[in-house]
Amino acid sequence: MNLIDKYIIEVGKHLPRKNRADIEAEIRSTLEDMLDERTQASGVRGPADEATVLALLKEYGSPREVAAKYQTHQYLIGPRLFPLFEMILRIVLTVVTVVSFIGLGVTLAKTGLSGTAFVSAIKDWLLNLVGGLVTAFGNIALVFAIMERTSLGDRYEKEFNEWDPKDLEKEHDPDEVDLPDHIATIIFTFLGLVIVNLYPNVLSIGFVNNGTWTSVPVLTDAFFRFLPWINIMGLLQIVFNGYMLSRHEWQTPTRIVSIVMDIAQAFLLVIILRTPGIFGVTSQALTAAGVKESAEVLSRLVNWIPTLILVIVVVVTIVKVVQTSLRLFRDRSKSPYPVLNK
Amino acid sequence: MENDELVQNMLLELRRGVLSIAVLSQLSNEEYGYSLLKALSDKGMEIDQSTLYPLLRRLESQGLLQSDWRIMDEARPRRYYMISTQGKAVLKKLKSEWSSMAETMSKMLS
Numbered sequence: 001m002n003l004i005d006k007y008i009i010e011v012g013k014h015l016p017r018k019n020r021a022d023i024e025a026e027i028r029s030t031l032e033d034m035l036d037e038r039t040q041a042s043g044v045r046g047p048a049d050e051a052t053v054l055a056l057l058k059e060y061g062s063p064r065e066v067a068a069k070y071q072t073h074q075y076l077i078g079p080r081l082f083p084l085f086e087m088i089l090r091i092v093l094t095v096v097t098v099v100s101f102i103g104l105g106v107t108l109a110k111t112g113l114s115g116t117a118f119v120s121a122i123k124d125w126l127l128n129l130v131g132g133l134v135t136a137f138g139n140i141a142l143v144f145a146i147m148e149r150t151s152l153g154d155r156y157e158k159e160f161n162e163w164d165p166k167d168l169e170k171e172h173d174p175d176e177v178d179l180p181d182h183i184a185t186i187i188f189t190f191l192g193l194v195i196v197n198l199y200p201n202v203l204s205i206g207f208v209n210n211g212t213w214t215s216v217p218v219l220t221d222a223f224f225r226f227l228p229w230i231n232i233m234g235l236l237q238i239v240f241n242g243y244m245l246s247r248h249e250w251q252t253p254t255r256i257v258s259i260v261m262d263i264a265q266a267f268l269l270v271i272i273l274r275t276p277g278i279f280g281v282t283s284q285a286l287t288a289a290g291v292k293e294s295a296e297v298l299s300r301l302v303n304w305i306p307t308l309i310l311v312i313v314v315v316v317t318i319v320k321v322v323q324t325s326l327r328l329f330r331d332r333s334k335s336p337y338p339v340l341n342k
Numbered sequence: 343m344e345n346d347e348l349v350q351n352m353l354l355e356l357r358r359g360v361l362s363i364a365v366l367s368q369l370s371n372e373e374y375g376y377s378l379l380k381a382l383s384d385k386g387m388e389i390d391q392s393t394l395y396p397l398l399r400r401l402e403s404q405g406l407l408q409s410d411w412r413i414m415d416e417a418r419p420r421r422y423y424m425i426s427t428q429g430k431a432v433l434k435k436l437k438s439e440w441s442s443m444a445e446t447m448s449k450m451l452s
Contacts, residue, residue: 026395
């Protein structure tokens with residue numbers, strides 16, 4: 001086997017199987033033409049010497065480089081799908097990280113912040129986080145690589161190309177105040193304050209026991225000790241949302257206030273929910289009220305409520321604070337040509 | 343040095359668009375790859391063989407060229423390329439566009 005044969009085999013290793021034989025034959029034909037020309041030009045008769053062949057192959061290029069020029073897809077995810085890939089990757093990796101941090105919080109609440117259990121929890125969390133991020137990245141890349149090579153990518157490109165500027169009219173202005181959202185927040189906060197201040201008995205689990213209506217309060221005095229703080233937060237919420245209704249537009253100071261209030265509310269809720277004995281639905285209270293069989297199950301169910309609410313509140317607050325912060329950093333200038341203000 | 347690299351990259355982009363027209367224009371009679379390479383070179387259009395062959399394949403897959411393997415005067419089999427009917431129609435449009443573009447550019451650069 002001569003050098004040209006070996007070279008062609010090397011190129012062939014990097015070529016698509018479908019056209020390999022054809023491309024190999026064409027490269028061979030070209031190399032032989034080039035070699036003939038060089039030997040004739042040098043006046044040598046017979047086969048070309050090794051130095052001439054080596055110089056020719058060196059000039060033709062490395063097998064990998066030559067083969068790469070014949071490849072249609074030289075990238076895993078092409079430019080048409082890359083922006084969508086990047087956006088989905090960011091969202092998914094953020095969610096994986098947030099969920100992982102929540103998981104860490106729940107684990108640390110059980111293990112405490114010292115000792116071998118703490119170290120082991122941190123180690124496991126790190127391994128799971130890295131594993132989760134890599135897996136998420138791999139799966140998304142795989143889906144997009146498939147899209148790139150199938151009609152799904154073409155369909156996306158078609159939809160992308162069929163974009164109509166009139167669609168912009170349907171786009172929501174991120175700076176615009178969402179009136180129904182603020183009105184609903186005011187109404188529900190007001191109702192919540194009325195209930196916890198004036199009608200706390202409404203917050204109870206009621207059932208009929210031996211023909212008699214019995215109820216067990218959901219919240220205890222331990223919870224109502226936080227009432228002044230709850231009232232302050234609630235009133236601030238109502239005042240702020242009322243102010244936003246009059247403003248019609250989000251601005252940097254109002255976004256900062258919104259972030260501070262979201263964090264303060266989440267902080268208060270975490271403190272309340274981490275306080276022992278805030279829920280009155282215990283197995284003892286239920287047994288005393290006449291519920292015997294299901295007392296244990298019911299009380300266990302109720303004990304899960306703080307953790308569940310805690311997780312929901314933390315997730316919702318993180319999402320809301322991140323969204324508001326992003327809008328804060330992308331806050332648009334009032335001028336349509338902000339570059340001129342520099 | 344930085345400018346040289348910039349100019350090289352821009353020339354590369356400039357040539358990339360022109361090469362398809364150049365290749366199509368030289369295939370009214372059938373040519374095999376290496377003879378086409380020489381024909382282009384003789385007319386001042388230097389092109390690397392590792393660029394020409396993939397380009398020929400791309401143009402063929404677009405239906406602008408047709409090719410077949412043949413053994414002509416020598417014993418070596420070669421793949422001969424020729425412009426297709428669709429290729430001729432496309433080349434006609436490209437030629438007209440090129441003339442107009444060249445005229446515009448001449449005015450702008452004079």
